[in-house]
Amino acid sequence: MVTKDLISTQQVLLNAIGLTVLCVVLLAVVQFALLYHGAIVLERAATAGAREAALPKASYQSVAAVIQQRLVDQRWGKHLAPPTVLINGRPTVSRYQVTSGDRIDVKLRVDMLAMTADLLRPIGLSCADQQLEAVAHRRVP
DSSP states (O other), X not given: OHHHHHHHXXXXXXXXXXXXXXXXXHHHHHHHHHHHXXXXXXXXXXXXXXXXXXXXXXXXXXXXXHHHHHTTTOTTGGGBOOOEEEETTEEEOSBOOOOTTOEEXXXXXXXXXXXXXXXXXXXXXXXXXXXXXXXXXXXXX
């Protein structure tokens, strides 16, 4: 009788450990999927901003507006840091003139906690104080 109770207790503990590991793995997959989706959306917004920046009459405000338009459906879009627009490696914040051959870089950053809950914090894998960054490059034809 004692041996049977011991075996059933061991089975319960093994099942509990297995279920806990399964839950942690599931949370990790969910958090990764949310961050991966956010990275794709952020990259597409940066690419749209770079396309806009290459236009002849573009301004920093028009680039920022195109980026915000791309992120309007994302709940984390309002937490986006101001975009960085670089023309040949130099930052710009107002109207600028691009010429043929100029390299345009648009950088976007957003806090990871704005995209997803910190699901893995209980096991020591926090994404607090970390940002997701997307950079798009474009050369003016």
